[in-house]
Amino acid sequence: MWxxxxxxxxxxxxxxxxxxxxxxxxxxxERGLVLARVLAAGVDTGALRLxxxxxFVRTLDLKDKIRPFVPAGVRIxxxxxxxxxxxxxxxxxxxxxxxxxxxxxxxxxxxLDGSTMYQNVSSDPxxxxxxxxxxxxxxxxxxxxxxxxxxxxxxxxxPSWLADFGTIARTTGFGSTTIDxxxxxxxxxxxxxxxxxxxxNMMGSTTGWRDGVVExxxxxFTHPAPGSPTLNCQGVASYFNDFGDxxxxxxxxxxxxxxxxxxxxxxxxxxxxxSLPGVVLGIFSEWNLMLMEFLGNLGSVDVN
Numbered sequence: 001m002w003x004x005x006x007x008x009x010x011x012x013x014x015x016x017x018x019x020x021x022x023x024x025x026x027x028x029x030e031r032g033l034v035l036a037r038v039l040a041a042g043v044d045t046g047a048l049r050l051x052x053x054x055x056f057v058r059t060l061d062l063k064d065k066i067r068p069f070v071p072a073g074v075r076i077x078x079x080x081x082x083x084x085x086x087x088x089x090x091x092x093x094x095x096x097x098x099x100x101x102x103x104x105x106x107x108x109x110x111x112l113d114g115s116t117m118y119q120n121v122s123s124d125p126x127x128x129x130x131x132x133x134x135x136x137x138x139x140x141x142x143x144x145x146x147x148x149x150x151x152x153x154x155x156x157x158x159p160s161w162l163a164d165f166g167t168i169a170r171t172t173g174f175g176s177t178t179i180d181x182x183x184x185x186x187x188x189x190x191x192x193x194x195x196x197x198x199x200x201n202m203m204g205s206t207t208g209w210r211d212g213v214v215e216x217x218x219x220x221f222t223h224p225a226p227g228s229p230t231l232n233c234q235g236v237a238s239y240f241n242d243f244g245d246x247x248x249x250x251x252x253x254x255x256x257x258x259x260x261x262x263x264x265x266x267x268x269x270x271x272x273x274x275s276l277p278g279v280v281l282g283i284f285s286e287w288n289l290m291l292m293e294f295l296g297n298l299g300s301v302d303v304n
Contacts, residue, residue, distance in 0.1 A: 192262025204245025
């Protein structure tokens, strides 16, 4: 009955509880054809229960393997299975195509270790997308553990054609991690700016598309863990975030209904202030300060 000559059926299941075979039709128009074939085969039609099968849509999540080209906003991890988010696809004059994510997503925080990054999981060697090329050391400052301007590391794509340059994965809406199959990318048109009270967006592989209001524009952040360096002049905004969003692109939006993105930084830390119970804030490294740290190694850096 189910043959290469007919696509009348889209699903079939044995219903043990009611002792029937449930059959999903592509449409009600197929009912007569299916019943005729059942009778011709000598099968008791009373053993079947036919119904239109409805519509089916394949879904793709930010945590899934995204190919053939990899946009920003999707899950990456290194061999220890520490999940993070691919932050910004870039083209550099020194090394060609690569991407930024957080330095703390690598084995050596704020230190070059040449680690390999995978998208989406590291259990399959075929998922390798890049190798760490640049992660500047800390510089001397008032903190004896040193300072940096960003929690960032740059990876060279391997192979280079994997880069979906100038794009961020687009989900079905705010709070969603499901990629919009009808409109799967937000185009990056350049870099932007922000100020206290403005709105920024984040695309994290754990919590999806989020937005929030900028609370601080130059926040010197030192993680409470012993031995932590200071990250100078970080941005803070009220977008929701969680573990696995580290490295996510932070951007502003322009246009309606077709929106484009302007990069302003990469997210690195979830902050729940003791003075604001229940409030979640995001701390991000600012794009212009990232460039100050990386230009000497990467040369000119383009995002679109």
